[in-house]
Every structure is written in C-alpha cells, then in structure tokens.
Amino acid sequence: MIEILSTGAVNSVQDLGRTGYLNAGVGRSGMMDTPALEIANLLVGNDKVAAGIEVALFPFRLRFEVDTVFAMAGADSPAKLGDRQVPGWWAMNAKAGEVLTLGLPRSGARTVIALQGGIDVPLVLGSRSTDLKSGFGGFEGRGLNRGDRLALVAASRRVLRMEGGYGADVSALRGRPVENDEAIRLRVLPSAEYAAFTGEAISKFHQTDWLITNDANRMGYRLSGPELSLTRKLELFSHGIMPGTVQVPPNGQPIIQLAEANTCGGYPKIANVIEADLWKLAQAPVGTRLRFEITERDTAVAALRQQRTFMAELTADAALMRGWN
Amino acid sequence: MIEAVSPRLSTEGAGAILLDAADAVFSDDTQSRIWAVAAWMLKADGVAETVPGMNNLMIVFDPLAVAPEVVERQLLQAWQTVVPDAVAGRDVDIPVVYGGATGEDLAVLAEHAGLSVDEVVRRHSEAVYSVAAVGAMPGFVYLSGLDPALAMPRRAVPRMKVEIGSVIIGGAQAGIMPCTAPSGWHIIGRTEVPLFDPLRDPPSACKPGDRIRFSVIEVKA
Numbered sequence: 001m002i003e004i005l006s007t008g009a010v011n012s013v014q015d016l017g018r019t020g021y022l023n024a025g026v027g028r029s030g031m032m033d034t035p036a037l038e039i040a041n042l043l044v045g046n047d048k049v050a051a052g053i054e055v056a057l058f059p060f061r062l063r064f065e066v067d068t069v070f071a072m073a074g075a076d077s078p079a080k081l082g083d084r085q086v087p088g089w090w091a092m093n094a095k096a097g098e099v100l101t102l103g104l105p106r107s108g109a110r111t112v113i114a115l116q117g118g119i120d121v122p123l124v125l126g127s128r129s130t131d132l133k134s135g136f137g138g139f140e141g142r143g144l145n146r147g148d149r150l151a152l153v154a155a156s157r158r159v160l161r162m163e164g165g166y167g168a169d170v171s172a173l174r175g176r177p178v179e180n181d182e183a184i185r186l187r188v189l190p191s192a193e194y195a196a197f198t199g200e201a202i203s204k205f206h207q208t209d210w211l212i213t214n215d216a217n218r219m220g221y222r223l224s225g226p227e228l229s230l231t232r233k234l235e236l237f238s239h240g241i242m243p244g245t246v247q248v249p250p251n252g253q254p255i256i257q258l259a260e261a262n263t264c265g266g267y268p269k270i271a272n273v274i275e276a277d278l279w280k281l282a283q284a285p286v287g288t289r290l291r292f293e294i295t296e297r298d299t300a301v302a303a304l305r306q307q308r309t310f311m312a313e314l315t316a317d318a319a320l321m322r323g324w325n
Numbered sequence: 326m327i328e329a330v331s332p333r334l335s336t337e338g339a340g341a342i343l344l345d346a347a348d349a350v351f352s353d354d355t356q357s358r359i360w361a362v363a364a365w366m367l368k369a370d371g372v373a374e375t376v377p378g379m380n381n382l383m384i385v386f387d388p389l390a391v392a393p394e395v396v397e398r399q400l401l402q403a404w405q406t407v408v409p410d411a412v413a414g415r416d417v418d419i420p421v422v423y424g425g426a427t428g429e430d431l432a433v434l435a436e437h438a439g440l441s442v443d444e445v446v447r448r449h450s451e452a453v454y455s456v457a458a459v460g461a462m463p464g465f466v467y468l469s470g471l472d473p474a475l476a477m478p479r480r481a482v483p484r485m486k487v488e489i490g491s492v493i494i495g496g497a498q499a500g501i502m503p504c505t506a507p508s509g510w511h512i513i514g515r516t517e518v519p520l521f522d523p524l525r526d527p528p529s530a531c532k533p534g535d536r537i538r539f540s541v542i543e544v545k546a
Binding site for chain 1: 345385483
C-alpha cells in the first residue's frame with residue numbers, strides 16, 4: 001500500500017491507455033507522457049503496461065507502507081525521499097514509512113511515478129487508466145484525494161542491490177529541456193482539411209508561436225493566436241479523431257486533442273501532431289508556446305521506431321544493471 | 326455491386342487513416358458499407374481499431390507492424406469489394422422532456438428552423454432514427470434520420486458542460502449525451518435512459534444499426 005498525503009484532484013492512476021473501445025466512444029486515456037511511464041516501469045522492473053501515477057498538480061506527497069522500488073520520470077520535479085534528493089529517470093529503494101515529496105517542476109508539466117508491481121486497481125475495459133471525463137477506471141473512477149490508499153500489485157518483493165539506485169540517460173530520446181521563452185517544436189502531418197484553409201492561414205499556422213491557454217487539460221489544449229480561416233465554410237459529418245489531432249473550430253483558434261480526447265469530432269482538422277511528439281505536449285505547461293512544423297509520414301514512422309528501439313535497449317540495459325538482492 | 330462514392334483518404338498521424346465517403350447528404354447505403362468495411366479491416370494485419378463515423382471510417386494501426394501505404398491499399402480494395410450485410414438492429418424507445426431548463430435551445434432551434442416549438446417536437450419525435458455510429462464520448466450515438474428542417478450548424482464555441490441525458494442536434498445529426506461533457510450541439514430536451522456502463526462489455530447500450538424513437542413525456546416552455 002501507499003497513502004496519498006497531499007495531491008490535486010487531477011492527479012490520477014494511469015497506464016499506457018485503453019484500446020479496443022474507440023468504436024463504443026471510449027477514448028484512450030492513459031498517461032499523457034506514455035514514454036515516461038514506459039521508461040519508469042522498465043527501471044523498476046515492471047511490465048511496461050503497469051499502472052503508475054500521473055502528477056500534474058504539485059506539491060504531491062505519498063507515504064510508502066511497504067518496502068518497495070519506485071522511479072520518477074517526465075517533468076523535472078524537485079523530489080525528496082525523506083530528506084534525500086531523488087533524481088528523475090532513476091529507480092530507488094523506498095522503505096516502509098518513508099515519505100516521497102514532489103515539488104513544482106523546474107521544467108515540464110507532468111511527473112510520472114512508477115512503483116514495483118504497479119498500482120493495483122481493477123481492469124476496466126482492459127485498462128487500469130482513469131477516464132476522468134467519464135468517471136470510470138483507475139482509482140474509483142476519479143482523481144486522487146488526500147487519504148487515498150492504493151494497493152500495489154504483489155510483485156516478488158525485491159530490493160535494488162545498488163544503494164543509490166540507478167537511472168536511464170534519456171537525452172537521446174528527449175533532447176535538451178526547452179528554455180522558458182522558447183516555443184516547443186512539434187512535428188505535424190497535414191490532415192483532411194489542411195488544403196481547405198487559406199494560404200494565409202497555413203502560413204500563420206506554421207509561423208506562429210501558439211499560446212497554450214488556461215483551457216488545457218487531459219482532453220486537449222485550446223490555443224490562442226491569429227485567427228485561421230477556411231477558404232469556405234465547412235459543416236463536416238462527425239468522424240474519428242486521434243490524440244494529436246489539431247482542430248480549428250469556427251472561432252479560428254486551434255484545439256489539440258490529447259489523451260482523453262473524444263473519439264469522434266466534427267470540426268475541420270488542419271494537422272496532426274505526430275505520435276512520437278505527443279509527450280512534448282504532455283510536458284508543455286499552460287502559458288508556454290507551441291510551433292507546428294510540417295513533416296513527412298516516413299519521418300513520423302521513423303521517429304516512432306527510434307522510440308521503440310530506445311525502449312528495447314533500455315529493457316536490456318535495465319535488466320543488466322538492476323541486480324536484485 | 327452498388328456504385329459507391331469514390332472515397333477520399335487522409336491521415337491522422339502516422340498510425341491512423343481516415344476514409345471519407347460522405348456526399349452532401351448522409352447516405353444509409355454508404356453507412357452500411359462503412360460498417361462492413363470496418364469489420365473486414367479489423368481482421369487486417371497490424372490494424373488495432375476501426376472507428377465508423379458518419380459516412381466515414383477511421384482505421385487505427387501500428388505503423389511499425391504494417392506500412393501505412395499497405396493499409397491504404399487494403400482499405401481502398403475493401404471499399405470496392407466488401408459486400409455490406411444486413412444489420413439486424415433492435416428498437417429502442419427514448420422518452421424525452423422537451424424544452425425548459427433542460428432543453429434550453431429548443432426555442433432557438435425552432436426560430437432557426439422557422440417552425441413553432443410544437444412542430445419541432447412533433448418532427449423530432451415522429452422520425453425513426455438509425456444508430457449510424459457510436460463515438461465522440463462513451464456510448465454516444467450518432468443518429469441518422471433527422472428531419473432536414475431541424476438541422477442547425479453547431480455552436481461557434483462549444484459549451485464546456487452539457488448534462489447527461491441531453492437530447493441534442495448538431496448540423497444534420499441527432500444525438501443523446503451519455504455523460505456530462507463539453508459539446509457544441511444544441512440542447513432540445515432531456516431523457517433518463519442510461520446509454521453507457523463501463524462495467525458491461527460491450528459498454529454501450531446501442532449498436533450501429535439499432536433503430537431509435539423519441540417519445541414525448543412533456544414539452545416545457
């Protein structure tokens with residue numbers, strides 16, 4: 001068991017997401033930063049699909065009620081286990097009674113915590129992810145509250161041989177942290193209505209540093225910038241949309257769909273953020289800026305392949321380095 | 326073979342392809358083909374999910390398991406060759422309280438349509454709707470069969486919160502809110518019928534091909 005000592009209500013139990021029910025209107029959910037969960041899970045010796053905690057509101061504190069192994073990944077939160085500093089992308093032993101504290105991230109927006117075995121909540125429609133919008137899955141279908149006690153899946157209880165723990169170098173996958181005043185660069189593929197926007201709108205779309213407004217959550221981010229116009233008004237039939245789909249409603253201000261996106265929508269789609277760049281959005285706080293760069297489908301597939309190769313290598317490295325006592 | 330609209334393909338990232346076979350007005354024949362192609366493509370290599378929309382279909386696949394170009398080719402081939410089956414749908418009755426606080430756009434829709442409120446309710450409740458697709462949010466049914474006079478473009482800015490059970494119209498489509506969520510559609514009434522239960526599998530109360538009728542409990546001013 002772990003006990004939540006302080007939290008915000010948007011912090012939730014998530015795994016890699018729910019698949020197979022898009023045609024019943026059930027969205028992906030899952031960690032916004034899925035590669036971070038995958039890496040944290042690999043570090044603690046979990047299967048990559050084990051459920052962890054997504055922390056987007058800080059400070060966050062939890063108390064371990066058992067000896068276990070944990071890892072943090074994603075946003076760079078200043079963190080302490082008792083009075084010891086805890087680095088990110090790093091697996092460590094925790095002892096029963098110890099308290100883990102996460103502060104406001106120095107960069108990024110969402111920190112992932114993986115725990116040995118994973119969070120033990122029931123599988124709902126094949127996943128342990130919380131669908132916050134619809135109120136099911138995860139821990140009682142809701143975000144975490146102070147006093148919640150979460151069970152861990154009974155993995156074989158092992159402790160790391162290395163006293164200080166060990167970590168992963170993710171720079172090859174994640175690049176350097178973005179400076180405060182710098183726009184986050186996202187690669188996009190054109191989507192169905194790309195060519196239905198005016199030439200001026202397309203130029204603005206690619207040349208603007210779009211502001212992430214306060215209307216930003218796990219469903220999607222509303223952006224603010226110049227108005228994007230279509231060459232003519234479109235009233236589309238509803239159609240499937242994906243996390244990463246950039247829609248432009250009639251007010252001309254883009255919306256990026258994310259982890260808890262609706263499965264279908266009706267607004268014109270200008271582009272899609274490629275799958276391999278979705279984690280960058282997960283780590284983009286309100287008030288930061290985004291830049292959309294057009295890319296090719298081959299590049300999008302290659303970027304995804306690079307991510308998967310990284311995970312495969314890390315799986316092998318982690319198994320070598322971990323060593324259990 | 327029935328002559329089918331030549332479909333347009335587009336991408337939604339590297340791992341999703343959208344086939345759009347929509348003409349100016351919704352076609353039930355095209356929709357039957359959408360359902361059949363969706364079922365067929367679900368068996369193709371690397372395909373994870375198929376998402377029927379209104380006269381369109383999204384295919385979600387792992388682009389590292391199967392090249393997107395291959396999925397596109399299979400999809401176009403399936404569109405030309407797969408024979409739509411007859412779908413044996415069920416009949417579902419949805420009792421509605423029209424107008425009032427829980428149907429706040431009824432008067433606005435009537436004005437837009439140039440009809441009286443009672444006439445809007447009559448036309449909405451006398452039609453037989455077909456569940457064309459389930460999507461957007463869990464258990465949400467897209468209904469074809471709306472009287473064209475009741476069509477109204479979606480709101481310019483969606484409402485951040487539309488209550489569960491709201492009976493709604495967006496463009497030429499009718500629907501019912503299965504949960505409380507944001508929506509840009511117009512709210513004309515409210516029903517108590519539950520449409521989604523995550524602890525059931527399948528979780529949605531309605532399937533494509535089901536026939537829905539709205540019955541009038543009351544019309545409020």
